[in-house]
Amino acid sequence: MAEITMRLPVAPKAVAPSAPRGGEKHLVAPGDTITTDTGYMRGHGTYVDEEKLIASVAGAVERVNKLVCVKALKTRYNGEVGDIVVGRITEVQQKRWKVETNSRLDSVLLLSSVNLPGGELRRRSAEDELAMRDYLQEGDLISAEVQSVFSDGAVSLHTRSLKYGKLGQGVLVQVSPSLVKRQKTHFHDLPCGASVILGNNGFIWIYPTPEQKDEEAGGFTTNLEPVPLSDREVISRLRNCIVALVTQKLMLFDTSILYCYEASLPHQIKDILKPEVMEEIVLETRQKLLDLEG
């Protein structure tokens, strides 16, 4: 039976900030003066104008000893060496692929930065160049690591490890890069039955946990078998939980996603996106995270 719910819009009410750890956050808008003290070094998101340090983005001021920077809430991805990203191939060019990673410029994946099938180590030849499209086409998703950053800010990627490569069946969720917490590892096999890749660029990939670890796969063979219904339910629930956390502006990391998943179990999967259910689940998650810390 079709289920259609219509509702009147409700003005979102300001959520009370969680217990302040280290005082109130200093929020600034572009053009706001952060400090007039000249002793500070300026970091990202700031500039100096007439001996005053002024913010160039809207966000919270972060101070580390003498370094002042502004971390924006909603921004394009700025590449750092060593970040894990999930990207989509937009173009296939000579000896390189252009990858869209939600940054200001398209990222680059050079042919010499990918693993050849079978793990061979040799110089890339003309045949390899012609076979590029057989490996990665326009629209394909890949997981990669940032190798270097060009002077204009464009990012160069590499998939030189077996854990990176072309991604198979799953669901992609796009969020703001500032909501993904930096951690030691971004590949998580959640105990609920699915795996998640938290790209630093805000692309979150949810996929069914592979049965056995294929050692020589490296992303060349895609598993095109239908995913069982139980896995699908877990993946859909995780996807909705991540959307709920993002709407309420909570940081995304494996523990917060897991707590949100557990809090959402009493509800039906499609109900998680209703505003009141979303608020309830995220409140419970926030409470559990605070209990974990304190």
Added chain:
Amino acid sequence: MASVVLSEAEKLYIVHGVQEDLRVDGRGCEDYRCVEVETDVVSNTSGSARVKLGHTDILVGVKAEMGTPKLEKPDEGYLEFFVDCSANATPEFEGRGGEELGTEIANTLYRVFSSESSVDLKSLCINPREHCWVVYVDVLLLECGGNLFDAISIAVKAALFNTRIPKVRVLEDEEGSKEIELSDDPYDCIRLNVVDVPCIVTLSKIGYRHVVDATLQEEACSLASLLISVTSKGALTSMKKVGKGSLDPESIFEMMETGKRVGKSLHIALQKILDEEESLGTSRQKVGFLG
């Protein structure tokens, strides 16, 4: 139309999911996303409505102006539709990019409202052959998140429900010249009867099954869609097939049946929310755009 690029594996995942009646966001094949409706958002129109369906955001403004009736229908008023695809929705609509989609949607709306029973046009007549009300319906696409036609038709129905046309009287002088008099009371107005206004239901064929209210990702996996307009009593008033794929007659029949069923529920839910909003009256907190 704004579209996303998907990998083959992602498309396969979506198609298999639809087969098992579990879409990516947990909905069934016949479920709609959460709809938010608000009327009377634009103050200088005769009626307006804003509808948010997932990531799709539509604003409709209705203005009633005096004009001359059409020659072939001298004792009726008429409706004019205009659709503006704003560049806010997607960069593809910048400049004249959105014109093609806008004219397609406007033509569909003309077709849907072309049947005589949808809106009582005779009530829009003031003086046969001389004066009538022309109702200009302007649709503005603020955000494109899949399923445009459904959201637009819901918004148009809500805006027409909210429209208040002032009552006029025609006085005739001794010399025969006619004068039009507007009543002094600003709340003295006629409302349009929207009971028979149809709503569009889009059914997208994905794999072997069809879904209602497709997101942008699901639209990228569907090769053919059927747009049908259904009244609240379940009667079909028009049908249109879009997409480059083909549909075989049996699936068309199944999609029609689903569309009629879903359409009836859609009308019931919409009428309920419009009545609820009306009953709140002036005490309703207007959210608008800066909520």
